[in-house]
Amino acid sequence: MKDEITREERVDNLKGMGCSRKRVEDARFTQGKGNYVDDLKLDGMLFGDFVRSPYAHARIKNIDTAAALEVPGVLAVLTAKDLEPLGLHWMPTLAGDKQMVLADGKVLFQGQEVAFVVAEDRYAAADGIELVEVEYEELPVIVNPFEALQSDVVLREDLVAEDGSIPDGAHGPRKHPNHIFTWDAGDKAPTEEVIASAEVVAEETMYYHRTHPCPLETCGCVASMDKVNGKLTLWGTFQAPHAIRTVVSLISGIEEHNIRVISPDIGGGFGNKVGAYPGYVCSVVASIVTGKPVKWIEDRMDNLMTTAFARDYHMTGKIAATPEGKITGLHCHVTADHGGFDACADPTKFPAGFMNICTGSYDIPTAYLEVDGVYTNKAPGGVSYRCSFRVTEAVYFIERMIEVLAIKLDMDAAELRRINFIKKEQFPYTAALGWEYDSGDYHTAWDKALKAVDYEGLRAEQAQRVADFKAGKTRKLMGIGLSFFTEIVGAGPVKNCDILGLGMFDSCEIRIHPTGSAIARLGTISQGQGHATTFAQILASEIGLPADSITIEEGDTDTAPYGLGTYGSRSTPVAGAATAMAGRKIRAKAQMIAAYLLEVHDNDVEFDVDRFVVKGAPEKFKTMKEIAFAAYNQAIPGIEPGLEAVSYYDPPNMTYPFGAYVCVMDIDVDTGVPDIRRFYALDDCGTRINPMIIEGQVHGGLTEALAVALGQEIAYDDMGNCKTGTLMDFFLPTAWEVPNYETDYTVTPSPHHPIGAKGVGESPHVGGVPCFSNAVQDAFRPFGNTHTNMPHDHWRIWKTANDLGLHD
């Protein structure tokens, strides 16, 4: 049989890996036909909403719900007293702490959930909330973690023993009632020794401010308890639906098979939708109590003020080097502000996430990291906002320390990076703080980036600008921001990564239909990443059926195989690997079927794009479509009917994407207004599945990086009032504020990943934040600036200029 189309055309028809296939999701999103949790309307559905604390720290003397219950349409008002008999007034957090579902005697942050009003509609609920009378007795407020560690004011009385002693926490001994844990990595004494004896040591203290992922869709859920069959269905904005099912089962006592968790379309997560929130628990309880479905949806202020924040790391660094600039040691201490409850979302053994990737892309022989977690009167959270666990903090830290060292050495920061990079031949490379980097070629990427932007030319232009400024010819300075980052994503190997005891593997289950199309289900859940597009591409290349004939389904725990969800750039590294492995199982069976149909031995056929061909006789073949049909309509000796496979993938290691970014910025010294003239981003995410989606992810991640670096902040006053609860003050950039991004790439596949892919969704954020920040700081370097804290909003930039005397 002769084929009418060429091999190249057959490859194209699959739209497999490497193809900029258009996103299949967009047809519905661009037509407003997405289906988000708030679109869900069920018969008799009720609406629940919270009475929230106006105070950051107060005792609750009394809650009077009588007037609220008089409001027409208000059916119930739940308080901690109602949840206590069920043991649900507190719930476990992902970090091994516990958190009040509803205020149990006191509140620890402004906006804390105090009572849950259940009503026939949102309007009645809102009116009911107004009428719940809560009597508070204000307590002293602590918003500064350093003060918390000195203070006599105990925030968490539940964590202090009767005799005043301080029991260990989930991560070991605590040294003060407001202290959560000390966690360290690396070698303390040798590092201190290296620093003490080094010829050059640069030191810096920096605050990585508190911010928030702020997904466009806020958090919410609908809980529906069917009292007849005992089944609970929970729809919600869950980045990890299976984990939520297990958590709900553990805390409610409902058997896991009776719980179905569904994540419908999700409008962005960025870490904000990983944790479990009081709204979920209260909706479930309210549904059990009323026998009706109950919806809870946050408004923007609820989201910004109460559900998971990110960052809030006070970091102190010391970096030692030779006079020539070879780094010999790194010391980092972090005071981590976790708010009123420790609800960080990190793998159990990593209470500071992967902060110990803070040696960055550099060959640093000796290092030590120590992190102290602290309670304050701020909202709980501490999620990884568009990054793997605390990697943005780590990369910001090292990329600032490199700049600070360059200043100390009076050296060019690009050159300082170059002479310290881990070399290509050193991979796999074991870093001083323990991680084994899988692959990298940093020098090639760096040289490509510097050449692309004409780095020398930029520096010359900058020197001229400084001269012009000093001569009074201009009031604008020019900053060149550099950043070279190494990410650590794809959590992770079950041997050291779990969340609440659940190993961080992931999964894919494939069913091939008789006519040669397929459905694949995964344990992950897209929130805009385009999984339905890219996972079909992986499969297309693996099993030889067109991506357009493959449906990807995620987010329904009744149908999808168990997985740990989507965050920390783990979907492609883990579930993507599972997909490839499941595809290979399909292919193995298909090979046997093909051999049978072609009447040759199994080993005499080989896979070629979309078919199995007889080795040496390419005109003899069976297409995957034909094979699929045969799997269902022929009795093949020794082979079961059907064509299905499932794979659970436990990654042998993390993956380590990297990249080289350069930002060119002009800064108006008099107003503090920055103008981003150019942004160049080179990403190496290993094998590239869909270049267009990668580019989209890079644009999004960079834009969130710009936001964080230049103004996005959750700020509190001394009374613990959140000052940034609306989008008027919480900086969310628009198209207007966003520059053109130039994207570029190199490809260094992961050696341990089935298709060599490393993950890209978070790299641009991780690398982008220090790049924007370094640009601002670099503009002021010629005038004596070493470091100023983000966010670099107008007034803080202005203050930098002012402090340097540039307004005199």
Place this chain on the structure above:
Amino acid sequence: MIPAAFEYYRPTDMAGVLSILAEHGDDARVMAGGHSLIPMMKLRMADVPHLIDLQDVGGMSDITVGADSITIGAMVTQHDIIDNAELTAAAPILREAALQIADPQVRYIGTVGGNVANGDPGNDMPGLMQCLNASFTVVGPDGTREVAAREFYEAAYMTAREDDEVLTQVTIPLPAGGYAYEKQKRKIGDYATAAAAVQIVKEGGSCVSASIAMTNLSDTPVYSDAAGAALVGTAVDDAAINAAIAAMLGDIDPTEDNRGPVAFKKHVAGVILRRAIARARSRA
């Protein structure tokens, strides 16, 4: 973000509006575009038991450019201002300012009347109207009266308009000379960190009249008579501009907020005014 319950009215003439206002006193409020009022109601910072929508009243959506003055109906949207070539030719500062308000979506709905009546120190049009020496026509139970923009603003959200009056029209004497509206903001859709409206008339190299108003630097817009006076009779050179800035700084009274502390705001106000004057001078 759910407002308290309210009664919604949609009268078709001004008499209908006034009678509802008369009946409910300060429990009633008119709504134009709703883009300032509705957010306040949703935050429950404004309690409006009786909400009167002005959309169907009619007769307040015209822009007329006359021989010596311009009239703009209260329901004219900010977008209408941007879109009107005749108006732009007569008073180009209006378009320059309107383009710096909010974003296109807000400008399609937000009105001139709502913007000037609101009394929010962050609104851009009150300062603009003070610079242009506009007057506002208000109608109430006792008929119609005119209030000068420069006398309209008493404190944040407090204006010379009585609760039972409706603002129907803005009248602007035809402006002359060079103009500039300069605004610093944190992002598109943000209110000003500092903004300046400037009109300058020059004759033979010397400034014969100058009008300067500042926005979001006090609890009301600030018309700085002294700043304008500092330019009159000068060539609008650096010394004169410095004097104008010094005079303006004496009239503003900014407070610290998320945009920054007072020292920063004062400094930026000076920079913005300097730029506005320079641009207006270049166009005079």
